[in-house]
Amino acid sequence: MKKKYDVIVIGAGPAGMMAAIAAAENEVDVLLVEKNKRLGKKMLLTGGGRCNVTNNRPIDDLIAHIPGNGKFLYSTFSQWNNNDIMEFFSRRNVALKEEDHGRIFPVTDRAKTIVDALYEELKRRNVTVLPNTTVTKLIHDEAKVYGIRCEKEEFEASCVIITTGGKTYPGTGSTGDGYKMAKSCGHSVTPLFPTEAPLISEAKFIQEKTLQGLALQDVKLSVLAKGKVVTSHTMDLLFTHFGLSGPAALRCSYAINQELRKGSPFVQVLLDCFPKQTKTELLADLTLRVQTKKNLKNALAQWLPERLLQFYLEQLTLTDITADKVSLEQLEKLVFLVKNFEIPIIRTFALERAFVTGGGVNLKEVIPKTLESKLCQGLFFAGEVLDVNGYTGGYNITTALCTGHVAGKNAAEVASWQKY
Numbered sequence: 535m536k537k538k539y540d541v542i543v544i545g546a547g548p549a550g551m552m553a554a555i556a557a558a559e560n561e562v563d564v565l566l567v568e569k570n571k572r573l574g575k576k577m578l579l580t581g582g583g584r585c586n587v588t589n590n591r592p593i594d595d596l597i598a599h600i601p602g603n604g605k606f607l608y609s610t611f612s613q614w615n616n617n618d619i620m621e622f623f624s625r626r627n628v629a630l631k632e633e634d635h636g637r638i639f640p641v642t643d644r645a646k647t648i649v650d651a652l653y654e655e656l657k658r659r660n661v662t663v664l665p666n667t668t669v670t671k672l673i674h675d676e677a678k679v680y681g682i683r684c685e686k687e688e689f690e691a692s693c694v695i696i697t698t699g700g701k702t703y704p705g706t707g708s709t710g711d712g713y714k715m716a717k718s719c720g721h722s723v724t725p726l727f728p729t730e731a732p733l734i735s736e737a738k739f740i741q742e743k744t745l746q747g748l749a750l751q752d753v754k755l756s757v758l759a760k761g762k763v764v765t766s767h768t769m770d771l772l773f774t775h776f777g778l779s780g781p782a783a784l785r786c787s788y789a790i791n792q793e794l795r796k797g798s799p800f801v802q803v804l805l806d807c808f809p810k811q812t813k814t815e816l817l818a819d820l821t822l823r824v825q826t827k828k829n830l831k832n833a834l835a836q837w838l839p840e841r842l843l844q845f846y847l848e849q850l851t852l853t854d855i856t857a858d859k860v861s862l863e864q865l866e867k868l869v870f871l872v873k874n875f876e877i878p879i880i881r882t883f884a885l886e887r888a889f890v891t892g893g894g895v896n897l898k899e900v901i902p903k904t905l906e907s908k909l910c911q912g913l914f915f916a917g918e919v920l921d922v923n924g925y926t927g928g929y930n931i932t933t934a935l936c937t938g939h940v941a942g943k944n945a946a947e948v949a950s951w952q953k954y
Contacts, residue, residue: 537687537688537689537690538563538689538690538691539562539563539564539565539662539689539690539691540557540562540563540564540691540692540693540946540949540950540953541554541557541562541563541564541565541691541692541693541694541695541942541945541946541949542564542565542566542567542681542682542689542691542693542694542695543557543564543565543566543567543694543695543697543942544567544669544682544694544695544696544697544698544711544712544715545567545568545569545696545697545698545699545707545711545712545917545919546566546567546568546570546573546574546663546665546697547574547576547577547697547699547917547918547934548574548577548652548917548931548934548935548938549697549699549916549917549918549919549934549935549937549938549941550566550568550695550697550698550916550917550938551566551573551574551652551653551656551938552652552916552934552935552938552939552942553695553697553914553916553938553939553941553942553945554566554656554659554661554942555652555655555656555659555661555939555942556938556939556940556941556942556943556946557695557942557943557945557946557949558656558659558660558661558942558946559659559942559943559946560942560943560946560947560950561946561950562946562949562950562953563662564659564661564662564946565661565662565664565689565691566656566661566662566663566664567664567667567669567682567684567689568663568664568665568666568667568707569666569667569668569669569707569711570665570666570706570707571665571666572665573649573652573653573656573663573665574645574648574649574652574653575706575707576699576703576706576707576708577645577648577649577931578645578646578649579645579703579706580645580931581637581639581645581928583644583645584639584640584643584644584645585639585640585644585645585647585648585649585931586637586638586639586926586927586928586931587619587623587630587638587639587640587648587928587931587935588616588619588620588638588928588931588932588935589616589635589636589637589638589927589928589929589932590616590620590632590636590637590638591616591636593608593611593615593616595636596611596615596616596929596932597611599924599925599927599929600922600923600924600925600929600933601765601788601789601923601924601925602729602788602892602921602922602923602924603897603921603922603923604922604924606897606902606920606922607922607933607936607937608902609902609903610902610905610933610936610937610940611936613903613936613939613940613943614936614939614940614943615932615936616638616928616932616936618936618939619638619932619935619936620638623640623648623651626651626654626655628640628647628648628651629641629642635769635927636927636928637927637928638928664684667684667685668684668685668711669682669683669684669711669715670683670684670685671683671715671718672694672715672718672719672913673688673690674718674719674910674913676720677910677911678910678911678912679691679693679694679719679910679911679912679913680912681694682694691912691949692912692948692949692952692953693912693913693914693945693946693948693949694912694913694914695914695915695916695938695941695942695945696712696715696716696895696913696914696915696916696919697712697915697916697917697919697934697938697941698710698711698712698715698917698919699712699891699917699918699919700726700890700891700894700918700919701713701726701885701886701891702728702885702886702887702888702889702890702891703886703887704886708891708918710726712895712915712919713726713894713895713919716895716915716919719907719909719910719913720909720910721895721896721899721907721909721910722895722896722899723893723894723895723896723921724893724894724895724896724921725795725893726885726891726892726893726894727791727795727885727891727892727893728787728791728882728883728884728885728887728888728890728891728892729787729788729791729888729889729890729891729892729923730784730785730787730788730888730889730890730923730925730926730930731784731787731791731882731883731884731887731888731889731890732774732776732777732778732779732783732784732787732882732883733777733778733779733783733786733787733790733803733879733882734776734777734879734880734881734882734883735776735777735778735877735878735879735880736878736880737877737878739845740773740775740776740777740877743775744841744845745773745841745842745845746773746774746775747772747773747774748772748773748839748841748842749770749771749772749773749780750770750771750772750773750807750839750842751770752768752769752770752809752810753768753769753770753771753782753805753806753807753809754766754767754768754782754805754806754809755767755768755769755771755778755782755783755785755786755803755804755805755806756786756803756804756806757786757789757790757793757801757802757803757804758801758802758803758804758876759789759793759798759801763804764789764793765785765786765788765789767781767782767785767786768782768809769781769782769785770782771783771805777877777879778803778877778879781926781927784889784925784926785925785926786803787882787888788892788923788925790803790879790882791882791892794881799880800878800879800880801878801879802876802877802878802879803876803877803879804874804875804876804877805874805875805876805877806872806873806874806875807838807842807872807873807875808872808873813869813870813873816869816872816873817865817866817869819837820834820837820865820868820869821862821865823837823857824857824858824860824865825857825858826856826857826858827856827857827858828856828857829854829855829856829857830847830852830853830855830856830857830860831843831844831847831853832857833857834857838872846868846871846872846875847868849871850864850867850868850871852864852868889926889930890918890923890924890926890930891918891923892923893921893923894918894919894920894921894922894923895915895919895920895921896921897920897921897922900915900920903944904940904941904944905920905937905940905941905944906941906944906945906948912945912948912949912952914941914944914945915937915941916934916937916938916940916941916942917933917934917937917938918930918933918934920937922937
């Protein structure tokens with residue numbers, strides 16, 4: 535095996551594989567190094583094993599769904615974006631389909647389809663792949679990177695791209711190696727924290743598992759700070775034995791951790807079970823439903839899931855009353871509760887169990903157009919190692935693939951220029 539390449543890519547997740555492909559498209563010699571035995575190990579778990587490979591929203595919407603420094607990606611998306619991702623896979627005979635909220639999946643519903651397509655393209659582009667190999671350090675001086683050192687050997691290169699991911703699910707290889715490498719070259723790393731993580735609550739009804747396993751569709755979950763809503767998401771929600779999960783909860787985790795990092799002992803989230811209806815509309819609906827001598831719970835049987843209805847009625851001591859005996863004031867309180875139920879969140883899942891890492895290599899030290907380091911010539915970054923994080927729904931893998939492509943293309947150009 536030869537010891538000198540034009541471009542070396544460290545980490546074979548989506549960003550790394552795409553970076554290697556993009557570099558090789560520009561006719562340079564590329565080495566892709568991966569610590570696991572197989573490529574794309576973590577990628578195989580994404581989207582519930584189906585791989586939500588991108589999202590079909592317009593660029594501005596993509597940016598809006600990347601709360602962690604999404605605006606940094608305008609330059610990246612102007613060069614290569616979600617439309618290019620879809621075209622890339624379509625040209626390689628990977629049929630794609632669109633589901634709710636613009637999410638794009640392979641028709642096969644198998645993440646392996648996406649990983650295999652990337653691997654086949656690596657082979658077609660003659661990328662040298664070195665699996666089961668850990669990079670122990672970068673070889674560099676104060677101004678430039680020259681290569682990498684592995685456990686048993688060294689490799690030279692004009693350019694090195696760090697695509698090692700974050701620190702979530704370390705069993706897949708995401709152990710934060712890239713942050714250490716970046717720091718060795720003088721880069722700073724912003725504080726790391728979990729995002730897209732389930733929410734933990736010590737509320738009595740959570741501890742008693744009153745609503746455990748209850749799934750709600752299209753409800754609105756809002757995060758409060760000093761009594762004001764800082765973010766809201768209308769999606770599905772799941773009550774668990776520890777708190778809240780599901781898409782709405784995961785999306786709120788970024789804002790919750792932002793508030794918790796300010797020193798708050800807990801953060802209130804607000805659950806609205808009827809986000810499409812006003813309180814006035816709900817009250818009118820309820821007023822019609824209670825025109826019966828049935829028990830109130832039976833009169834409202836189709837209004838809410840049974841366990842949730844029972845829980846709300848218990849909060850207002852309305853379990854043993856006939857519908858026609860309920861006062862207007864009691865109905866107003868019920869309407870308020872179903873649209874404004876507060877749940878205290880004390881923390882989210884830890885970083886190791888979150889879906890996405892918040893924080894990363896400081897973007898002030900990276901050139902947005904090329905993703906090359908401002909501090910160390912020939913060093914590039916792509917993917918989750920950067921201080922960029924998005925919501926679930928294909929936004930993070932879009933970031934990984936697009937930054938990977940841009941970093942790979944620009945690294946190849948730098949390497950080609952240095953050859954001549």
